[in-house]
Structure formats: structure tokens, C-alpha cells
Amino acid sequence: MILTPARAAHTREQNPAVQDRIRSLLADMPSAVARVAEYLLKHPQAPLTLSIGELAEQAGASAATVTRFCRTIGYPGYVELRVGIATDVGRSASRDSWSTEIGGEFGPDDSPEDLLRMLIGSHTKALREATSAIDLAVITEVSRRIALSSHVDIYGVVGSAMLAEELQGRLYRVGVPAYAWSEVHSGLTSAAIQDSDTVAIGISATGRTEETIEMLAEAGRSGAFTVAITNDPTSSLAELADRSIVTSIYEQFVQPDDLSAKHGQLLVLDLLYLLVAQENFDRSSAKLAASARAVSAHRRPRRTPPRATVAMAGAMADGGSAAAHEEADE
Secondary structure, three states, rough: OOOOOOHHHHHHHOOEEEHHHHHHHHHHOOHHHHHHEEEEEEEOHHHOOHHHHHHHHHHHHOOOHHHHHHHHOOOOOOHHHHHHHHHHHHHHOOOOOHHHHHOOOOOOOOOOOHHHHHHHHHHHHHHHHHHOOOHHHHHHHHHHHHHOOOOEEEEEEHHHHHHHHHHHHHHHHHHOOEEEEHHHHHHHHOOOOOOOOOEEEEEEEOOHHHHHHHEEEEHHOOOOEEEEEEEEOOOOHHHHEEEEOOOOOOOOOOOOOOOOHHHHHHHHHHHHHHHHHHHHHHHHHHHHHHHHHHHHHHOOOOEEEEEEEEHHHHHHHHHHHHHHHHHOOO
């Protein structure tokens, strides 16, 4: 799992809260493990006073299941889970909890100030969660593979299609032959002709989008090095890929299709792009400069700010008056 203290230490960010981890992964837990999760959602501080056997009895599970639960949400064992919960208790004393910070939903009577506050909270939260989830070793390996590849296919549909096109455009500008596919027939056609010198990337927040899974699987069968970019490290997309890059571990946002969910994904894509550009910095710099020159003629010059225009006119008038006085004196 990706939710480890060592991983967070690499990013110098706080670990995600235990409750956030549970809510994020609960839907995919086996029933026995889910019973432990549901008990802790109702009694979040229980491990601080209960032994592993006592907690197992209260949750209607075995001690082995409790240990399995700990590993599922990213802790090696029960002791580490206790430390995580104790840390959360201390953290909550110094800042608002998730529900207090941004709330679970917005209503028709919320003021613009309230909506702005909720959005800032959720967007900031999404970036922090993404930072905690990033495995720098994996994303660095993927960037090197991309830089050395002969071709990169990127698959994504609906909302993820926009992210696929964004990554494709950036990679193409630094000299990487990259193509984005959102239509499954075209994507499968391209996936079928990949080989061991290519990289195929599938983007899906849930990791359960059938078309994206199908395209990435086809590319893998053709010999491509496959990469999943998803919020769920246990999803079908992540499991079939050679490497997976996790963009978040908490999917419950303020509203459906909340744009804050995209921030974590964009952060990961931006980091991946910069790492690829670093692999051949001179080539990347030359390509970016060339593309900037090519479109420069199509950009209008900056407008002079109104105040600056007035100031310039005044200076010219003063200069003209002074010149007139000098002529009169002569």
C-alpha cells in the first residue's frame, strides 16, 4: 500500500488521517475487514484504550483481521495504527477536522464567503493528499522510461480525457512523441501496435473505467511498459499496470465532479512532465524555445496600463512645455 510513514516523510507532508484512509478504502474492503473499519468510524479513538484482541471482539472480527485491516489502510500493524490515531488526536486540537473545515456538502443558503472557504479547504486538502500519496521512486522511474521511449500512448475518457490531452501536449512540446486517446476504438487500434520501446499510460480517478482498462491492457499485451495514474492503488487499472502512480487517497469531495479532485491529478502530471524534461534538459529547453518563437507572432503585445498611459502623457506634456519655454528664452 502507498499510505506509509516513510512515503510521507519523502514528501515532507503529514500523513493522511486514519479516518480519511478508512473512508477512502472502505468500499473495496472484504466484509470482515470492513467490520473493523465501520467500528472505528463510529469509535475512532478505541485503539487508544483497547488491546488488539479487545478491539477484534468489539468489531466482531479476529485479531488477524484487525492486523489485515491495519495493513489495508497503510500501517504495518496495530501499534503503528495506535500511533497514527494518537497523532490525529493531537493534530485535531490544533486545526479543524475535515467536516468542520470544508463540510460534507453545500446548500442553497450558503454565502459566497462560505462557498469560497469550503472550496479553498477542499482544494488545499486535495493537494496535500496527493503529495502524501506520491511515490517519488516510481514516478522517477516512469519519467525515465518516457524520456527513452519511442512513443507514448495516453488513455483517458470523459474527465480524464482532458488530463490525457494536457499531458500529451506537454510531453510533445519537449520532444516526446505522445498521443492521447479518448475514443476506445481508436485507442485500441493504437494500443495493439505498441512494443517494448513504448510507454502506455492509463488515467482514471477511480481506476474502474472499463474503456481505459481495456486500452491499457491491450497495450500491455503488445509489449508496452504500462502505467496507471489513479486515486485507487487497489483498482483493476492499477493491478494490471507495470507501475501505478497514485494521485490521491481520499475521494469524498464537497460536491460531485468537484474540481479539487483534479488538482491532485494535475500536480502528479506536472511533476511527471518536469521530470521527463529534466532527463534531457538541453533538448527540452531548445524545443520549448522553438515552440514559443513559432507562436510569438500570433500574440498581441501587452497593453499599457491606463495609469502608465496617463503618466506618460503627463511626462510628454511637461517635456513639451519645458521645450517651449527654452525656445522662448532663446
